[in-house]
Amino acid sequence: MTGFTYKNGVLHADDIALSTIADKVGTPTYVYASSTIEQNYARLANALSPLGVRIAYALKANSNQAVIATLARLGAGGDIVSGGELTRAMAAGIAPDRIVFSGVGKTADEVAQALRAGIHQFNVESIPELDLIDRVAASVGIRANVALRVNPDVDAGTHAKITTGRKDNKFGIDLDDAAAAWTRAVSLPNLNPVGLAVHIGSQLIDLTPYRAAYRRLADLVRALRAQGHEVSRLDLGGGLGVGYRGETGPDVADYAALVREMVSDLGCSLMVEPGRYLVAEAGCVLSRVLFVKDGSARRFVILDAGMNDLLRPALYDSFHAVVPVKQAAPDAVIHPADIVGPVCETGDTFAKARELPPLEQGDLVAFLHAGAYGAVMGSTYNTRPLAAEVLVAGNKFELVRPRQTVEDLLSRERIPSWLSGGDQHSPSESGQPLRSTG
Numbered sequence: 001m002t003g004f005t006y007k008n009g010v011l012h013a014d015d016i017a018l019s020t021i022a023d024k025v026g027t028p029t030y031v032y033a034s035s036t037i038e039q040n041y042a043r044l045a046n047a048l049s050p051l052g053v054r055i056a057y058a059l060k061a062n063s064n065q066a067v068i069a070t071l072a073r074l075g076a077g078g079d080i081v082s083g084g085e086l087t088r089a090m091a092a093g094i095a096p097d098r099i100v101f102s103g104v105g106k107t108a109d110e111v112a113q114a115l116r117a118g119i120h121q122f123n124v125e126s127i128p129e130l131d132l133i134d135r136v137a138a139s140v141g142i143r144a145n146v147a148l149r150v151n152p153d154v155d156a157g158t159h160a161k162i163t164t165g166r167k168d169n170k171f172g173i174d175l176d177d178a179a180a181a182w183t184r185a186v187s188l189p190n191l192n193p194v195g196l197a198v199h200i201g202s203q204l205i206d207l208t209p210y211r212a213a214y215r216r217l218a219d220l221v222r223a224l225r226a227q228g229h230e231v232s233r234l235d236l237g238g239g240l241g242v243g244y245r246g247e248t249g250p251d252v253a254d255y256a257a258l259v260r261e262m263v264s265d266l267g268c269s270l271m272v273e274p275g276r277y278l279v280a281e282a283g284c285v286l287s288r289v290l291f292v293k294d295g296s297a298r299r300f301v302i303l304d305a306g307m308n309d310l311l312r313p314a315l316y317d318s319f320h321a322v323v324p325v326k327q328a329a330p331d332a333v334i335h336p337a338d339i340v341g342p343v344c345e346t347g348d349t350f351a352k353a354r355e356l357p358p359l360e361q362g363d364l365v366a367f368l369h370a371g372a373y374g375a376v377m378g379s380t381y382n383t384r385p386l387a388a389e390v391l392v393a394g395n396k397f398e399l400v401r402p403r404q405t406v407e408d409l410l411s412r413e414r415i416p417s418w419l420s421g422g423d424q425h426s427p428s429e430s431g432q433p434l435r436s437t438g
């Protein structure tokens with residue numbers, strides 16, 4: 001279920017007509033429906049809380065402050081992959097002791113920031129990372145809780161660019177090396193090894209890969225315990241998928257049953273890290289038709305949203321439903337069209353030969369299921385300012401990220417002194433040439 005429904009022939013987010021938002025805020029704009037985020041969170045929490053499983057929202061799916069704050073208020077912790085996301089999580093109200101730091105390439109500065117903030121744990125993906133965290137922990141004077149993210153070598157059966165749990169992916173520590181890594185963590189004085197983590201990929205519709213991964217994880221817990229190690233926490237990762245084509249997604253009751261069956265007898269405290277599942281359906285990209293161009297071979301519908309606004313189709317060949325904001329007449333003639341953006345790249349194509357009711361210049365359309373990995377992947381390619389973002393709650397809506405301006409973009413750039421008249425300009429932060437000290 002998405003939070004977007006037709007009322008009186010106009011697509012609404014909760015009680016707000018998307019045409020109203022387009023009039024007030026312009027296009028392209030990301031629109032999020034709070035009610036859908038809340039329903040998704042409640043569904044997952046209801047299924048998992050009887051097992052004591054806590055939810056850490058994977059911020060990277062959508063890290064707008066308003067979205068994080070919506071989830072923080074519902075009780076979500078956070079799964080972060082950078083120091084920037086740590087700052088975002090805390091600014092939006094997630095308590096640091098509910099934050100897990102994931103990611104394969106943490107820097108010393110990020111580790112220090114997270115230690116000082118007092119996060120719950122680091123999910124560590126390599127031995128050199130263990131060594132780094134130990135060194136930084138020593139210098140900061142805070143012992144670090146670490147979980148080993150293991151790579152269970154399970155094929156998540158998802159798109160190659162979003163599968164993470166196979167041996168040839170860059171993520172996690174190989175199962176065969178996990179015991180040695182644990183021993184190493186125990187030997188480092190500033191680390192406190194607390195548990196294990198897995199995350200096998202994203203957009204999983206079928207639960208079978210989870211079963212295989214959790215079985216291997218549980219076996220590893222038993223093996224480590226048999227060697228005398230104390231393993232008290234399991235982080236079961238994210239990856240629950242959504243039905244982009246209208247198919248039914250994974251049933252969270254089935255997922256909870258699987259968690260119960262595979263790991264609950266271990267007595268570990270349990271956590272999951274969903275991103276997409278919580279927010280994908282809650283968002284759309286609202287866009288306007290710039291032109292309809294009838295080529296000799298096909299019809300192109302050219303939108304004011306481009307791949308810089310919604311990258312997923314270009315990056316992952318992802319499918320997003322495109323629907324007209326003004327509901328089509330039941331007898332409208334359906335015609336195939338390529339839905340494209342204005343960016344100067346052939347890859348800036350959202351859909352090929354999509355069967356759509358007639359669209360005309362000036363019509364509004366919405367890309368559904370765009371609440372996850374949408375705005376966060378935005379770029380300014382072609383000097384296209386980042387799109388606005390709006391949060392709707394019932395009959396209220398607010399701008400939660402104003403549209404960027406070209407002035408914003410230019411204000412971040414500098415013309416070096418030797419091109420701008422150099423010394424004749426008053427010295428400023430911008431005008432000082434940096435000299436090599438080597």
Ligand SMILES: *Cc1c(COP(=O)(O)O)cnc(C)c1O
Binds near residue numbers: 058103240277372
């Ligand atoms: C991206 C990511 C997630 C969230 O994945 P979804 O598919 O959005 O649920 C969770 N954990 C880790 C470590 C991730 O990298």
